[in-house]
Amino acid sequence: MSEQTEFDRFAGDYETILNQSVAASGEDSRYFAEYKAAYLKRVLPPGFAGKVLDFGCGVGLLSGVLKQQMPGAQIDGFDVSRDSIERVPAVLGSQGVFTSDPAAMPHDYHLIVIANVLHHIRPADRQGVFGELAARLVPGGSLVVFEHNPSNPVTRWVVERCPFDHDAVLLPPAETCGYTRAAGLAVVRRDYIVFMPRALAWLRRLEPWISWLPAGAQYAVSARKAS
Numbered sequence: 001m002s003e004q005t006e007f008d009r010f011a012g013d014y015e016t017i018l019n020q021s022v023a024a025s026g027e028d029s030r031y032f033a034e035y036k037a038a039y040l041k042r043v044l045p046p047g048f049a050g051k052v053l054d055f056g057c058g059v060g061l062l063s064g065v066l067k068q069q070m071p072g073a074q075i076d077g078f079d080v081s082r083d084s085i086e087r088v089p090a091v092l093g094s095q096g097v098f099t100s101d102p103a104a105m106p107h108d109y110h111l112i113v114i115a116n117v118l119h120h121i122r123p124a125d126r127q128g129v130f131g132e133l134a135a136r137l138v139p140g141g142s143l144v145v146f147e148h149n150p151s152n153p154v155t156r157w158v159v160e161r162c163p164f165d166h167d168a169v170l171l172p173p174a175e176t177c178g179y180t181r182a183a184g185l186a187v188v189r190r191d192y193i194v195f196m197p198r199a200l201a202w203l204r205r206l207e208p209w210i211s212w213l214p215a216g217a218q219y220a221v222s223a224r225k226a227s
């Protein structure tokens with residue numbers, strides 16, 4: 001029997017709702033997906049072409065951009081929302097596995113990305129998710145977590161108004177790093193990201209230089225499994 005999840009309700013217009021929620025930045029959901037993919041390209045070895053799991057992939061917005069930016073990689077996706085998985089574009093499904101069945105996720109990923117998912121998972125369940133994901137990485141594989149930065153008041157303002165964030169419990173980078181280490185992974189980077197709205201786009205090239213500043217709208221934690 002299929003169980004409805006919170007995001008099944010939003011799957012049909014996820015992108016539209018997200019676009020409305022982030023409109024204050026002057027950007028749309030595509031900008032945020034491309035930002036994350038560009039960040040990954042920057043921190044991964046040049047020409048990375050391994051097997052990638054987009055955990056909590058939703059309707060595949062980030063997965064699609066990852067495939068464009070890393071054409072040599074296989075992108076798989078997992079999400080508890082079946083209605084979201086059903087809306088993943090067929091072109092992604094033809095090159096990888098997109099599923100709501102945890103048993104269909106193998107244990108040979110070179111990279112697992114978890115983007116803006118953790119704040120939807122109950123705090124008591126988060127450590128278990130990190131354990132599951134760590135077990136699905138190959139030795140030397142990487143886990144990259146993107147999350148909202150709870151220290152940023154604009155982020156909190158957006159989350160408070162976003163229809164699918166009413167269950168959100170934001171977590172600071174220290175909490176994310178704690179789960180990561182407890183799962184046996186070594187934290188290799190922590191960067192604040194997404195600082196400038198579109199009106200200040202000319203300053204965006206400075207963002208990699210201020211990634212230490214806890215003022216970004218989001219943050220990224222990168223970790224590695226021992227070889």
Ligand SMILES: C[S@@+](CC[C@H](N)C(=O)[O-])C[C@H]1O[C@@H](n2cnc3c(N)ncnc32)[C@H](O)[C@@H]1O
Nearest residue numbers: 007056057058061062079080081115116117120
């Ligand atoms: C805000 S959306 C982010 C979607 C996508 N990662 C992105 O960046 O566009 C959060 C997603 O996390 C999924 N999710 C929530 N709890 C989950 C869990 N325990 N395991 C996997 N996915 C989960 C939801 O169904 C939803 O699709």
